[in-house]
Each structure stands twice: as structure tokens, then as C-alpha cells.
Amino acid sequence: MNKTYKIAFGLFLLLIISLAWLESSEPEPVNWTPSYTRSDKIPLGSYIFYESWKQIDPEKIREIKIPPYEYLNKVPENGTYFFLNNYVNFDEDELEDILSWVSNGNTLFISAYNFGEKLEDTLKVELSSFISADGFKSRPALNLVNSNLKFEEALEFDQDLPAVYFEKIDTTTQVVLGTSSFGEKDADNKINFLKTDFGKGQIFLHSAPQAFSNYFLLKNKNYQYSEALLSYLSNNNILWDSYYKSGKGFFTSPLYILLNNRPLKWAYYFVIIAAILFILFEGKRKQRSIPVVEPLQNKSFEFTQTMSQLYIEQKKYHELGLKKISLLMEFIRNSYRLDPSTINEEFYRDLAEKSENSIETTKRLFKMIFNFQKNNENGKVEFFELSQSINTFKTHNGKTGSKS
Known part of the structure; x- marks a missing residue:
């Protein structure tokens, strides 16, 4: 990795760290995710509502964490099954079990924006949503119909959440209990809370679940609205549904x-x-560093020096001279392309011409060589004379030869 690449990578990493720090140090935005779980303290959680209700009579409220179908097919308690979520959708078998349980004298309370197609068809109700043409606002003002419970001024939810109301109801079996009004001038009242008698029991449908949220209950005296809604429930056991929830309860x-x-x-x-x-x-896979392999050095000269020194120490001047002669013959063969095995006048003439030595010098050298080869008693003096003659002959034309 070169220096420029390292600098670029460092700057990029610094940018990522800076962005992460800036993002983590920003104020936590308000979480408007619909939850309605009893433990969530976000604006659309139901922590305040559940805890306040439970403090009144802790023994009355029982949390149901399993599907209604599973619970009602065991040994269900009598009372009010309370559903609070942004939508509740029962399947056919589950709805049949719930309605059967209600018809035996129990109560079903659902506060949601959507009750499921099967339940709406059964109760013959139709829902619709309101959106104001003035800034696309959907902020319903909530109130009740009963004169004993009705507020002088409707309680407005000041955030734009779904504004759902009942567009069609069955007036022969259903009673309107609450309304949502839209618009500051000439407010248009829509039904948002109704009761239906079903067998020996009752079904309450409420289309503004935000009325039970933490945000709504903490503002002014809005908690009085939820108290008024609960006044319609008889003083019996409350089965709090924790299964149909958008948020996680655990x-x-x-x-x-x-x-x-x-x-x-x-x-x-x-x-x-x-x-x-x-x-x-x-x-990425990195290539292992390639070790530097030094080329093999030519130690021939050092080896020759060592061997010659051994011959001299052992006073084998004759043998050393013969090797010197053999090297000369090899030199002539390779350098001058002449055959030293046949020595005659022509050989002397060719060698003298190619080596730039005179014929007399050439013949004198070979005469010394022949005498040295014949005399097995050659000593130091004879060897050095031969060696000097050979070296002089080889270097006469400027070519480098061994001085040994």
C-alpha cells in the first residue's frame, strides 16, 4: 500500500467516524411508531394507560399473551376482552369463538383503525378516513354523545394520525356513543364510538386508539376522555390483549x-x-515476500590458488608444473583454435602469429615445456621459470592470463 493510498484510506475512515459521531450525538427524534404495548413509553405506547388502570384494581386486569383462539378454547374467564392496537384482524375461526364467548354475556372492546373485514361484515359497519383539504391535516377532536359524559370542548389530538370514523352503521342494533369532529369552522361530526348488543353480551368499537396513547393522556386533562370511555365497561374482569400489538411486548x-x-x-x-x-x-491474499537469493560466485580462481598452495607446501613442483602446462594447452585450444597435440613448424608459425609472439619465443617456450616434462626431478626454480615463461607468453598480446 503506497503513501497516497494510505492517506486516502485514512481520510475516508475519518469521514466515516465523523459521520457516525455526528449522527450519534444528535438529539433522539420522537418515535411516532404505533406500538400500544403496555411497556412502551414512546408517544404511541400504552404504558401510562395500562399502569393507571391496573393501579385501580390490580386483580381485575389479566394480561393475555396468546392468540384469542388459543385462549378461548381453554377455560376462559368471563369479563371484558380489551383489544388496543392500530389494527385488529381476526380470522374466521377465531372470530367465531370470540362472538360465541361474547354472546354468553361477555364484553368485547376494540379500539383500532381497522377491525378486520369479517367482523365489519358481521356487524354491518363500514369505515372511512378523513383528510382535510386544508394542509392535509387529520386531527380529530374527540367527544362523547352522552350528556353526562360529554365535554364542553372536544379534545383534539394535535398530531396527524389516521382519522378513522364509521361511515355506515346498522342503526337498528347499534348505539352511537362518541364522535370525532373535523375542521375548526363548521365542524363535521363523525361517529367514532359505538355499541352493539350481541346475544347476552356487548361489543364496543372505537376508531381512535390514539386516545389511549401516552402522548394523548399526558396532555392537559385528556385522561378524562379515556376514563369516560371505560365507564361503559361493567365492573368485571379485564382480559388485556398483548398478542395483537404492532409493538413488541418482549x-x-x-x-x-x-x-x-x-x-x-x-x-x-x-x-x-x-x-x-x-x-x-x-x-486480500498478500504475496509472501520473495527472499533475495545471491547468485553463486565463481570460486574457481580461489580454488586454484588453494590447490597450488597445497602443491607448493608439499614441494610437488613437477606435478604443479604439469598442470600449468595442461592449462596452457587448454588455453591455446580455446583461445587460438589450434590443436597442441600435433606440434610442428606450421603449429609454431600459427601460434606465434595468433599470440603475437615471435617464432623463436614460441619455440623456446615449448622447448622448456618438453624439458620440464622429461625431468621428473624439477624443483622450485625450474617451476617458477616455467611459470614465468608461460605467463609472459600469454600476456604478450594484452590478453589477461593467470599469474600463478
Whole structure:
């Protein structure tokens, strides 16, 4: 990795760290996700409503965490089955069990924007949504019909959430209990709360679940509206549904706490990004460094010196002279392309011409060689005389020869 590449990578990494820090240090935005779970303290959670209701009589409220179909096919308690969510949709068998349970003298209370097609068909009701042409606002003002419970001024939910109302009801079996009004001038009242007698029991449908949210209950005296709604429920057991909820009533992931804390969440994301960058830039297979292999050195000259020194120490001047002669013959053969095995006048003439020596010098050298070869008693003096003559002959024409 060159220097420019390292600088670019460092700047990119610094940019990622800066963005992560800026994002993690920003104020936590308001979470308007619909939850309606009893433990959620976000604006559209139902923590305040559930805890306040439970404090009145803790023994009356029982939390049901399983599907209604499963619960009602065991040994269900009598009372009021309370559903609070942005939508509730029963399947056919489940709805049949619920309605059978209601007809035996129990109560079904649902507060949602949607009750499911099967229940709406059964009760012959139709829902619709209101959106104001003035800024596309959908902020219903909630009130009740009963003169004993009705507020002097309707309680407005000041956030734009779905404004659902009953466009069609069965007036022969259903009683209007509450309304939603839209518009500041000439308010248009729509039905948002009604009661239906079903067998020996009752069904309450309420189309503004935000009335039970933390945000609504904490503003002014809006809690009085939810108290008025609950006054229609008889003083019996409350079966609080925790199954049909948009929010999670329990942690389903070990990362829940980590991802629900902004600094921890961005630290987690930064670790993932850093790991990906490491894999991309450093995870590639790197070539092992190639060791420097020094070329083999020619030790022939050193070897020759060593061997000649051994011959001299052992006073084998004759043998050393013969090797010197053999090297000369090899030199003549390779350098001058002459055959020293046949020595005659022509050989002397060719060798003298190619080596730039005189014929007399050439003949004198070979006469010394022949005498040295015949005399087995050659000593140091004879060897050095021969060696000097050979070296002089080889270097006469400027060519480098061994001085040994």
C-alpha cells in the first residue's frame, strides 16, 4: 500500500467516524411508531394507560399473551376482552369463538383503525378516513354523545394520525356513543364510538386508539376522555390483549437493547463498517515476500590458488608444473583454435602469429615445456621459470592470463 493510498484510506475512515459521531450525538427524534404495548413509553405506547388502570384494581386486569383462539378454547374467564392496537384482524375461526364467548354475556372492546373485514361484515359497519383539504391535516377532536359524559370542548389530538370514523352503521342494533369532529369552522361530526348488543353480551368499537396513547393522556386533562370511555365497561374482569400489538411486548433479539440506544447503535454500525473495510482492503491474499537469493560466485580462481598452495607446501613442483602446462594447452585450444597435440613448424608459425609472439619465443617456450616434462626431478626454480615463461607468453598480446 503506497503513501497516497494510505492517506486516502485514512481520510475516508475519518469521514466515516465523523459521520457516525455526528449522527450519534444528535438529539433522539420522537418515535411516532404505533406500538400500544403496555411497556412502551414512546408517544404511541400504552404504558401510562395500562399502569393507571391496573393501579385501580390490580386483580381485575389479566394480561393475555396468546392468540384469542388459543385462549378461548381453554377455560376462559368471563369479563371484558380489551383489544388496543392500530389494527385488529381476526380470522374466521377465531372470530367465531370470540362472538360465541361474547354472546354468553361477555364484553368485547376494540379500539383500532381497522377491525378486520369479517367482523365489519358481521356487524354491518363500514369505515372511512378523513383528510382535510386544508394542509392535509387529520386531527380529530374527540367527544362523547352522552350528556353526562360529554365535554364542553372536544379534545383534539394535535398530531396527524389516521382519522378513522364509521361511515355506515346498522342503526337498528347499534348505539352511537362518541364522535370525532373535523375542521375548526363548521365542524363535521363523525361517529367514532359505538355499541352493539350481541346475544347476552356487548361489543364496543372505537376508531381512535390514539386516545389511549401516552402522548394523548399526558396532555392537559385528556385522561378524562379515556376514563369516560371505560365507564361503559361493567365492573368485571379485564382480559388485556398483548398478542395483537404492532409493538413488541418482549425482546425478541439479543440486539434489541443495543439497537434501541443511539450511541450504542452507531458504535455497532461503525464496527460493522470497519470490519467490511478491513475485509475489502486488508483481507486480500498478500504475496509472501520473495527472499533475495545471491547468485553463486565463481570460486574457481580461489580454488586454484588453494590447490597450488597445497602443491607448493608439499614441494610437488613437477606435478604443479604439469598442470600449468595442461592449462596452457587448454588455453591455446580455446583461445587460438589450434590443436597442441600435433606440434610442428606450421603449429609454431600459427601460434606465434595468433599470440603475437615471435617464432623463436614460441619455440623456446615449448622447448622448456618438453624439458620440464622429461625431468621428473624439477624443483622450485625450474617451476617458477616455467611459470614465468608461460605467463609472459600469454600476456604478450594484452590478453589477461593467470599469474600463478
